[in-house]
Amino acid sequence: MEALLEEHKKLARKSNLSKSLEDVQNSIDLLVQARESIAADPNCARVTLAKLQAPVKQSFEAVNSDLKEVYKGLGNYSKALDKKFKDKPLPSTDHDALSSHPALINRAVAMHLLREGQFSVASTFLTDATNRPPHSEPQLRTPNSNSNPEDDLGIDSLKSEALRKQFADMYHILHAMKYERNLLPAIDWARANSKLLETRGSNLEFELGKLQFVWLFTGGPNPIDPRSRSQNQQQALQYAQRDLVHFQGRYLKEMTQLSGAMAFSPNLSQSPYRRIFHNEGAWEDLANSFTREFCSLLGLSADSPLYIAATAGAIALPTLLKLQTIMKEKRTEWTTQHELPVEIPLPPAYHFHSIFVCPVSKEQTTDDNPPMMMPCGHVVAQESLMRLAKGSRFKCPYCPNESRPEDAKRLYM
Amino acid sequence: MAAELTTTKLNAESHLLLDQPLLRLPHELARKNFKIVQKNVERENKDILSALKTTANAAFTGNDSGQTLSSLDNMINRMQGLKRKMVTLHNEEMVLHQHSRRRIQHLQDLYEIPSLADVKYDEWSRVRLNRLLVDYLLRCGYGESARALAREKGIEELVDLDVFVQCHMVEESLRRGSTKECLAWCAEHKPMMKKTDNRLEFELRMQQYIELRRNGQVVEARQHARKYLTQHASTYPKEVNRAAGLLAYPPDTQVQEYNMLYSTARWDVLATLFVQTHHELFSLPARPLLHIALSAGLSALKTPSCHSKHASSTANASSTTTSVCPICSTELNELARKLPYAHHTKSYVENDPVVLPNGRVYGRDRLLEMSVKVGLDPGLVKDPTTSHVYPASDIRKVYIS
Numbered sequence: 001m002e003a004l005l006e007e008h009k010k011l012a013r014k015s016n017l018s019k020s021l022e023d024v025q026n027s028i029d030l031l032v033q034a035r036e037s038i039a040a041d042p043n044c045a046r047v048t049l050a051k052l053q054a055p056v057k058q059s060f061e062a063v064n065s066d067l068k069e070v071y072k073g074l075g076n077y078s079k080a081l082d083k084k085f086k087d088k089p090l091p092s093t094d095h096d097a098l099s100s101h102p103a104l105i106n107r108a109v110a111m112h113l114l115r116e117g118q119f120s121v122a123s124t125f126l127t128d129a130t131n132r133p134p135h136s137e138p139q140l141r142t143p144n145s146n147s148n149p150e151d152d153l154g155i156d157s158l159k160s161e162a163l164r165k166q167f168a169d170m171y172h173i174l175h176a177m178k179y180e181r182n183l184l185p186a187i188d189w190a191r192a193n194s195k196l197l198e199t200r201g202s203n204l205e206f207e208l209g210k211l212q213f214v215w216l217f218t219g220g221p222n223p224i225d226p227r228s229r230s231q232n233q234q235q236a237l238q239y240a241q242r243d244l245v246h247f248q249g250r251y252l253k254e255m256t257q258l259s260g261a262m263a264f265s266p267n268l269s270q271s272p273y274r275r276i277f278h279n280e281g282a283w284e285d286l287a288n289s290f291t292r293e294f295c296s297l298l299g300l301s302a303d304s305p306l307y308i309a310a311t312a313g314a315i316a317l318p319t320l321l322k323l324q325t326i327m328k329e330k331r332t333e334w335t336t337q338h339e340l341p342v343e344i345p346l347p348p349a350y351h352f353h354s355i356f357v358c359p360v361s362k363e364q365t366t367d368d369n370p371p372m373m374m375p376c377g378h379v380v381a382q383e384s385l386m387r388l389a390k391g392s393r394f395k396c397p398y399c400p401n402e403s404r405p406e407d408a409k410r411l412y413m
Numbered sequence: 414m415a416a417e418l419t420t421t422k423l424n425a426e427s428h429l430l431l432d433q434p435l436l437r438l439p440h441e442l443a444r445k446n447f448k449i450v451q452k453n454v455e456r457e458n459k460d461i462l463s464a465l466k467t468t469a470n471a472a473f474t475g476n477d478s479g480q481t482l483s484s485l486d487n488m489i490n491r492m493q494g495l496k497r498k499m500v501t502l503h504n505e506e507m508v509l510h511q512h513s514r515r516r517i518q519h520l521q522d523l524y525e526i527p528s529l530a531d532v533k534y535d536e537w538s539r540v541r542l543n544r545l546l547v548d549y550l551l552r553c554g555y556g557e558s559a560r561a562l563a564r565e566k567g568i569e570e571l572v573d574l575d576v577f578v579q580c581h582m583v584e585e586s587l588r589r590g591s592t593k594e595c596l597a598w599c600a601e602h603k604p605m606m607k608k609t610d611n612r613l614e615f616e617l618r619m620q621q622y623i624e625l626r627r628n629g630q631v632v633e634a635r636q637h638a639r640k641y642l643t644q645h646a647s648t649y650p651k652e653v654n655r656a657a658g659l660l661a662y663p664p665d666t667q668v669q670e671y672n673m674l675y676s677t678a679r680w681d682v683l684a685t686l687f688v689q690t691h692h693e694l695f696s697l698p699a700r701p702l703l704h705i706a707l708s709a710g711l712s713a714l715k716t717p718s719c720h721s722k723h724a725s726s727t728a729n730a731s732s733t734t735t736s737v738c739p740i741c742s743t744e745l746n747e748l749a750r751k752l753p754y755a756h757h758t759k760s761y762v763e764n765d766p767v768v769l770p771n772g773r774v775y776g777r778d779r780l781l782e783m784s785v786k787v788g789l790d791p792g793l794v795k796d797p798t799t800s801h802v803y804p805a806s807d808i809r810k811v812y813i814s
Contacts, residue, residue: 011510016506034485052465067454088429097751098707105703105748112744198787306745315713317430364717411773413762
């Protein structure tokens with residue numbers, strides 16, 4: 001990359017039009033001078049004009065040689081670019097499976113913009129996309145007259161409006177939390193979705209309440225003022241009695257800690273409870289877990305799927321490209337269309353589901369060929385199991401245990 | 414968990430596959446810019462020198478000084494015109510150089526990021542996504558959205574709004590049935606196009622011819638053909654012959670090959686041909702880069718669980734202990750349906766996997782954590798996916814190899 005940067009510096013510094021501009025100005029000056037002297041003394045016209053020929057020609061030659069310099073510079077930079085990208089061709093798009101779903105891509109883009117809080121861009125995009133639905137792509141010579149079944153955007157305006165409102169709410173709550181230290185909108189939301197959050201095993205509602213208590217306890221909006229300490233504590237206590245009491249069943253331990261902390265109130269920072277009451281990270285953590293819960297309740301992942309997929313794609317591309325080259329060389333095609341032919345290493349954070357690869361057949365299990373656990377606790381794919389058993393008792397490939405196929409239990413990974 | 418299944422290694426050199434057009438386009442534009450300068454200089458060079466000679470000769474043969482002066486003025490004017498043009502083009506050139514510079518710098522940043530797990534990589538990759546999105550929006554013809562996004566994200570120097578907006582304007586004019594804009598574009602880019610044997614202009618002239626014939630202007634059509642089509646007879650013999658034949662067939666003809674020429678679908682074909690020519694000229698990939706990145710990414714992430722009839726025990730939306738899988742998320746689920754899933758040679762499961770009576774497999778820690786979080790007695794566990802509660806004694810260890 002440095003070589004390219006260097007080459008470009010050279011291009012920008014040396015091979016630009018400024019010099020040729022000077023030489024054009026020279027020609028102009030020559031012409032203007034000649035004009036002036038002829039205007040002053042019409043009799044010298046012949047001589048002046050005769051004398052003018054060569055210099056003007058020369059100045060044009062100078063312009064041309066300046067341009068040649070620019071041309072050379074551009075050529076050198078071209079070469080540097082070629083060299084840089086020689087072994088990095090654009091992946092072929094012959095089998096672009098996405099082009100036939102423009103509406104689905106548009107939907108993904110719209111949802112991405114909304115979840116990133118780009119509301120104005122999103123609304124411009126929705127208008128654009130509704131006014132000009134994506135074109136299908138006809139081939140030269142075979143005009144494609146059948147209409148595209150995915151003409152509409154995939155999200156009708158009503159639904160996208162609902163989604164927009166959801167995310168607007170989310171950003172409103174996050175904004176209040178992060179910039180105004182105001183947890184009340186978040187607490188209201190959590191209370192309204194209390195049941196759902198509880199089934200998910202989320203303690204968001206309690207965590208919000210707890211932070212609100214801590215915030216009140218440490219002085220609320222004006223934490224520095226020591227005079228109001230007792231008043232603050234009073235407020236916090238009232239809040240706890242009113243709003244935290246019903247958490248006692250699930251969060252008894254944390255509640256005890258909170259009340260225990262009251263005893264240390266004059267110098268909390270030296271108490272064992274310091275971490276609860278002086279934890280700047282708590283706000284950030286809670287904002288993150290709020291975002292996660294909020295998106296999950298909508299059935300969406302916390303980070304934009306479009307971002308994760310595009311990033312994973314960039315990580316995967318070199319491997320896929322290598323594969324493509326090898327396949328072209330060997331003139332083979334991979335036989336299983338439903339599975340990539342090569343393993344693509346991704347960072348651990350990009351693994352979401354558990355994967356089960358049958359140790360016998362080396363295939364990933366699917367709905368049609370699910371993982372089956374034998375009574376000994378070892379697992380193989382159903383097809384492998386059937387092949388091993390041939391309908392009768394068989395030995396586990398991993399241990400001496402014998403069992404029958406009907407003893408095996410289907411697993412859900 | 415086998416270490417070789419995952420990597421956080423960032424190889425910047427091979428990571429730049431998607432970024433070639435980022436540097437190519439401003440360079441192609443700079444070359445176009447230069448060609449225009451060259452053409453202008455060439456023309457003025459020739460004209461001024463010959464004008465100068467003529468004036469000198471005229472002065473010898475006794476022209477009066479008034480005429481000499483006026484022809485000199487003429488030359489000065491033309492040179493000043495040239496200079497003005499060159500100043501504009503020089504400014505353009507500086508902007509393009511600045512863009513290239515920024516972009517090289519942006520790619521250079523990637524080389525300084527130690528690993529895929531680094532926060533800086535996350536930032537860089539988000540900028541890349543925004544670039545890809547702008548590219549996608551522009552290719553769809555959503556210029557306003559693209560501009561808004563680029564402005565919002567402050568990446569105007571990393572994207573090429575104007576090129577695409579112009580391209581889209583020409584494309585739309587063709588779809589509306591107008592050849593004027595596209596012919597003007599062809600003329601403007603002629604210096605660059607010669608080397609690639611270009612079909613576009615021929616097809617445009619052909620379309621004009623068809624339109625003349627459609628309107629019954631047979632004489633004009635014939636003239637037009639003589640002027641623009643016959644010269645291509647050696648390159649496109651079949652097409653030129655057919656064009657000649659068209660004179661005998663009225664627009665309502667049932668003969669298929671002529672009927673096809675009259676078809677309005679030809680405009681869409683022309684539009685596609687134009688876009689293709691345009692992208693080739695500027696070294697742009699035929700498809701949006703977002704498609705390339707997404708189809709690779711969707712497959713790399715997709716697992717058989719993502720479109721299964723049964724809810725996956727991992728990465729689902731029903732419990733707080735896992736984050737939702739991006740392929741299962743509404744945005745991408747349908748899009749990924751027809752793509753192949755990732756290849757794995759080893760199982761990848763949570764630590765210490767256990768199975769519940771209903772066959773669901775979880776990492777023991779996650780299962781216990783969930784049960785504590787929902788406030789269950791220590792003797793009970795709750796299935797995070799189905800919400801069933803089981804006695805903890807029903808948990809069985811499962812051996813996944």
